[in-house]
Amino acid sequence: MICRRFFLSFAASLLALNPLSALAADIKHELGTTTVPDMPQRVVVLEFSFVDALAALGVVPVGIADDNKRENIIPAYATIFGENWKSVGTRKTPSLEVIASLQPDLIIADKTRHEAAYDTLSQIAPTIVLDSLGGDYHAAVDQMSVIGAALGQPGEAAQRVAEHKEKMAGYAQEISKVSEGVSAQFGVANAKGLWLHSPVSYNGSLLKMFGFSSTMTPSEGEVYETNYVPTTLEQLSVVNPDILILGKYVDPAFTDGWAGETLYEGLAAVKNDNVFYVTAHNWSRLRGLLAAELTAQDLLEIISETSAKK
Template sequence: MKRNFLAVLGLCSLVTAAPVFAAEITHEVGTTDVPDQVERIVVLEFSFIDALASVGVAPVGIADDNKRDRVIPAYTDVIGDEWVSVGTRKTPSLEVIASLAPDLIIADKKRHSAAYDTLSEIAPTIVLDSLGGDYHASVAQMAVIGEAIGKSDEMNARIAQHKATMADYVAQIKPKAEGISAQFGVTNAKGLWLHAPVSYNGSLLAMFGFDSTMKPAEGGVYEKVYVPTTLEQLSEVNPDILIFGEYADPSHVDSWQGDALYQDLNAVKSDKVYNVIAHNWSRLRGMVAAELTAADLLEIISK
């Protein structure tokens, strides 16, 4: 017999009177009735912090990977620093989440779909595709979150402001990017992962007018959003511009510096290899992240 998660934890006392539901929110794995007044929100991805900060809402719990400094000042300047860490984004603590008595949980499709039923026992839960979605999906998710927390007007205003900012960057970058291929990847001490054209950063590069030299699998499908890549595979992609986000120093890519195959890459030969802040480019995936990425790209393409 299936046992109620809250009963197993002995947290049934946290459950109060049934809330008044204000809206039915459609999300990646179904529909969820959300309360009329959402006040205690737990977010399990950084892009969801972006959404809340955009409308001045502070979550009570964040999956911050047990590293509070990963929540950047652009967010903490708005939401403060009083949130409770609920653990890592990959495996957040259900016990800690339940102890916070949330009235809304915002979870990621790839990381948390398997736990959706359990999370829904704790609080109304919506699931959005942060990790696997592209930039355009990320912006659309902001509107869903705005509706879920009863702040659609404020969120739509922020989205409009963001789109105007990005349009200005596109006007500056796209003419300079014409006919140039660019590729972003993250590297740690053990490997390199290129972000495919269907990824958040891949779709941003395309929006700014850069070509992609990454090829899809047979049938025109990219098998992975984040592709583990050897030096030999990188030499086949061989873009005009390489942009790396390094999670380690020295990184795996640094070990290739003396290799002839690396030195023969177009970007290396033309001194078009750039390092950016991996956390901002790869983990955040919100509107602030897109604006930071755009500023970096404008600097890169202007050199």
């Protein structure tokens, strides 16, 4: 009896010293399983889709890989976060020193960008790794359950996803009135070239969900192993979508130089005045519930203009 009483007393004292350890959760992710403290308070996120996930749940991170540009945190996120976070550098090579200085209790990293740094990040704080850059829209939605569990908010994450799906179903109902039998293609351009987002990319899968078809198909024996495909004017003329949606990182962009060229002027989207410009950062870099809802709003404007031309 004395031994049992001593054991219970000793266990209680350990819980008092480190209450989070008793409530820790084992989170499965792309690179294994990580034990994360319950309700982490100091979270660092290294990709914009994870910024989106925290904003959707109303959680303010202490550190964000914002590519050294605070304006990359769009108003939809900034109104939730305020100024209570610090930049940890670029998404590709975030500053480990700055991350460590923030004393995080959770780091959320991307498989493509940060797999090589996983062990080092894990020495700083419990780290979970998800496939953001290589994932499609449906993967981004599914990742909310993992992030919600890691944040100690599984119920809140499930509720937010349910609300999102209901909202997206409403958008899809409206967009599908125009999208049936219509091909749409999204791409981004900088000063040096054009990159089309393939059917397996985040935006490609999102357009498909809204009922648009894709004429961007692989060659015989080829598989789209990359989401972002460098594309020449000749290749674009083969894709030849009914609606072309472009995001320009610079102005003028590489594609602006195509105006007047026969192949460009012969594109169905150009001939029918169905080339639309969207914010490249929002469409190309942001992924997640809020980002998808913003994309849907842009698409509603696009189909409204398209319908008005018929």
